[in-house]
Amino acid sequence: MPSQIQQEFVLHFGEMGSRWGINRTVGQIYALLFLSERPLCADDIVEALRFSRSNVSMGLKELQAWNLVRLRHLPDDRRDFFTTPDDMWAIVRTLIAERKKREIDPTLTKLRELEMQSPEGSDDYALNRMGELREMIEAMTGFYDEMNKLETERLVALLKMGSKLTKIAGTAGRVLPLRKSKG
Amino acid sequence: MPSQIQQEFVLHFGEMGSRWGINRTVGQIYALLFLSERPLCADDIVEALRFSRSNVSMGLKELQAWNLVRLRHLPDDRRDFFTTPDDMWAIVRTLIAERKKREIDPTLTKLRELEMQSPEGSDDYALNRMGELREMIEAMTGFYDEMNKLETERLVALLKMGSKLTKIAGTAGRVLPLRKSKG
DNA sequence: CGCGCGTTTCAGAAATTTCTGAAATTAAAG
DNA sequence: CTTTAATTTCAGAAATTTCTGAAACGCGCG
Numbered sequence: 132m133p134s135q136i137q138q139e140f141v142l143h144f145g146e147m148g149s150r151w152g153i154n155r156t157v158g159q160i161y162a163l164l165f166l167s168e169r170p171l172c173a174d175d176i177v178e179a180l181r182f183s184r185s186n187v188s189m190g191l192k193e194l195q196a197w198n199l200v201r202l203r204h205l206p207d208d209r210r211d212f213f214t215t216p217d218d219m220w221a222i223v224r225t226l227i228a229e230r231k232k233r234e235i236d237p238t239l240t241k242l243r244e245l246e247m248q249s250p251e252g253s254d255d256y257a258l259n260r261m262g263e264l265r266e267m268i269e270a271m272t273g274f275y276d277e278m279n280k281l282e283t284e285r286l287v288a289l290l291k292m293g294s295k296l297t298k299i300a301g302t303a304g305r306v307l308p309l310r311k312s313k314g
Numbered sequence: 315m316p317s318q319i320q321q322e323f324v325l326h327f328g329e330m331g332s333r334w335g336i337n338r339t340v341g342q343i344y345a346l347l348f349l350s351e352r353p354l355c356a357d358d359i360v361e362a363l364r365f366s367r368s369n370v371s372m373g374l375k376e377l378q379a380w381n382l383v384r385l386r387h388l389p390d391d392r393r394d395f396f397t398t399p400d401d402m403w404a405i406v407r408t409l410i411a412e413r414k415k416r417e418i419d420p421t422l423t424k425l426r427e428l429e430m431q432s433p434e435g436s437d438d439y440a441l442n443r444m445g446e447l448r449e450m451i452e453a454m455t456g457f458y459d460e461m462n463k464l465e466t467e468r469l470v471a472l473l474k475m476g477s478k479l480t481k482i483a484g485t486a487g488r489v490l491p492l493r494k495s496k497g
Numbered sequence: 498c499g500c501g502c503g504t505t506t507c508a509g510a511a512a513t514t515t516c517t518g519a520a521a522t523t524a525a526a527g
Numbered sequence: 528c529t530t531t532a533a534t535t536t537c538a539g540a541a542a543t544t545t546c547t548g549a550a551a552c553g554c555g556c557g
Contacts, residue, residue: 134437136428140444143424150417152333154545165447166440173504183547188505209503209555219446223454234333241326245319254317257349261323263402264348271406274473281480289482290457297464299472299482337515356534366517371535392525392533 137166141180152233153193156182160190161199161215170203170212198225220283228279231272239268316362320349324363335416336376339365343373344382344398353386353395381408403466411462414455422451 141162148158159180164171171179176187191213194200199222203212216222242265249258278286289296316324324345331341342363347354354362359370374396377383382405386395399405425448432441461469472479 134440136432136437136444137440139428140424140440143421147417147421150335152335156545166443168439185505185507185548186546189546192505211504219450223450234330238326238330241323245322249319254319256351257317257320257323260349261319267402267406270470270473273476274479277476277480285480287453289479290453292482293456293460296457296472297460297468299475339515368518368535368537369516372516375535394534 137163140166152230153197156180156186157190157193160187161194164194164200164213165215167214170205170214172210172212174210197229199229218283220286224279227275231275235268235272239265239272242268316346316349320346323349335413336380339363339369340373340376343370344377347377347383347396348398350397353388353397355393355395357393380412382412401466403469407462410458414458418451418455422448422455425451 141159144162144165145155145159148155151158153161160176160182163176163179173184173187173191176182176191177184180187182190191200191211194213195202200213200215203214205212216225242261245261246258246265278289281289324342327345327348328338328342331338334341336344343359343365346359346362356367356370356374359365359374360367363370365373374383374394377396378385383396383398386397388395399408425444428444429441429448461472464472
């Protein structure tokens with residue numbers, strides 16, 4: 132049933148899965164749902180991908196933990212059906228939020244913890260280095276938070292601004308544009 | 315030799331390593347180098363972390379593949395010494411560039427391939443979905459490219475602009491700010 | 498209750514990834 | 528050319544992760 136093209140896409144997502152912090156199975160299941168116009172139930176997925184029923188169940192559970200799929204019910208049918216959101220930007224927002232939660236927030240928390248409990252005076256270099264790292268993460272996540280507040284329409288407009296943005300950055304901190312000094 | 319604080323930081327990076335697409339060993343080695351004021355050679359790392367010499371060698375090789383460490387030589391010493399760059403923003407730029415290369419570029423390439431080779435007419439929904447995904451990735455990577463062109467000083471200024479940026483976004487596509495229509 | 502139908506859990510099997518010690522390699526110095 | 532000090536490679540061991548079938552579970556219905 133799935134076309135050649137769909138099949139390749141699904142396999143690609145499977146291969147990339149490990150680089151994205153999910154596994155092959157989960158990547159393939161997600162890809163299949165992503166391309167499917169109608170909601171799929173677990174057995175549809177078993178049939179399409181030839182994984183064991185329990186593996187599919189685990190995979191779906193993980194996708195739900197990532198908030199990447201929605202559970203749906205059809206009238207007069209007890210089975211669970213799943214879809215991915217139609218809105219691509221909603222998908223990417225979720226993805227980024229979840230990755231931040233898993234990959235960045237724990238480190239930020241840990242850095243703050245360590246800085247708090249650090250015995251005064253000692254360990255100067257390392258402590259300073261951690262502080263710089265923390266500040267950098269705070270700057271980036273602060274920026275992310277701002278962007279993420281925007282409605283999609285505005286967010287897309289901002290992303291598409293391109294070089295206009297770099298001009299604004301030139302005037303951000305100083306009145307005159309920054310220049311290479313000639314000596 | 316490493317303080318309690320350093321030790322905890324190193325262990326944390328080890329644990330996070332798997333979420334970041336490197337492994338525990340590599341995460342710990344990186345953390346150790348990151349906190350170290352002076353360059354370290356492989357045997358320093360073996361001593362600090364108690365990994366086998368060959369494991370350290372592999373780990374350093376992987377960090378070099380990621381461009382995350384610099385190889386240094388001290389006068390009258392044939393050993394290889396390693397450091398991380400002093401500049402935190404240089405580090406994060408490298409990290410993002412490498413992750414993009416591994417996690418995003420291959421998918422963008424694959425999507426373009428599949429769209430090219432797609433037989434005309436058929437497979438409407440899936441093809442459209444892939445097209446939307448590709449466009450979204452292109453918008454995001456285009457924005458990233460713009461940001462990445464900025465000198466660090468300007469980049470930091472831009473990140474710190476905070477809510478000013480969202481105001482600009484409001485005027486980007488339209489003359490008047492976007493409003494909820496009342497009916 | 499007990500049946501039917503679907504989902505989830507779980508212990509062990511299979512696969513994959515990571516780690517090690519021994520051997521090979523490289524390169525400066527004598 | 529040989530010695531010596533270092534790094535790298537590699538095949539197998541160890542550890543971890545993923546996958547499976549079987550059993551347990553949940554729940555609406557007669």
